[in-house]
Amino acid sequence: MGLGSCYAVDLALALAREKAKACRPVLLEKRDPIEERDKARAEYVHQQGKRVTFDECASAYLSAHRGSWKSAKHAAQLETTIAAYVSPIIGTLPVAEVDMALVKSVLLMQAWAHYCALQFDSV
Numbered sequence: 001m002g003l004g005s006c007y008a009v010d011l012a013l014a015l016a017r018e019k020a021k022a023c024r025p026v027l028l029e030k031r032d033p034i035e036e037r038d039k040a041r042a043e044y045v046h047q048q049g050k051r052v053t054f055d056e057c058a059s060a061y062l063s064a065h066r067g068s069w070k071s072a073k074h075a076a077q078l079e080t081t082i083a084a085y086v087s088p089i090i091g092t093l094p095v096a097e098v099d100m101a102l103v104k105s106v107l108l109m110q111a112w113a114h115y116c117a118l119q120f121d122s123v
Contacts, residue, residue: 046096054098055091058082085110 023033062079069075089109090102 050094050096052095053091054093054095055087057095058086058091081110085113 026033026036062075062082066075086106089106090098093102
């Protein structure tokens with residue numbers, strides 16, 4: 001484990017010693033401090049994911065990818081579809097709680113709504 005870039009002058013020697021001291025017990029237990037750090041980061045990301053709702057995640061995804069799609073019409077259709085069919089069911093749920101059963105229920109409800117619309121249009 002290094003101390004980072006040699007240009008990181010703001011890292012005081014005392015802080016570096018403190019960080020090294022915190023790693024010693026981990027090393028004595030024959031564990032890798034880098035792996036421990038990575039696990040802690042992964043857990044932090046996982047906990048953050050529990051706080052983000054599906055609507056927030058979908059909005060961020062649409063914003064991030066909108067420019068890469070060829071058609072603005074398709075982007076608008078995707079946004080409308082999510083708002084009409086997905087958001088009412090799972091929009092306020094944390095992303096970590098959205099499982100396969102919920103995704104299936106959204107897809108089945110959308111398929112059923114489409115089927116009903118076709119049936120009533122033909123009458």
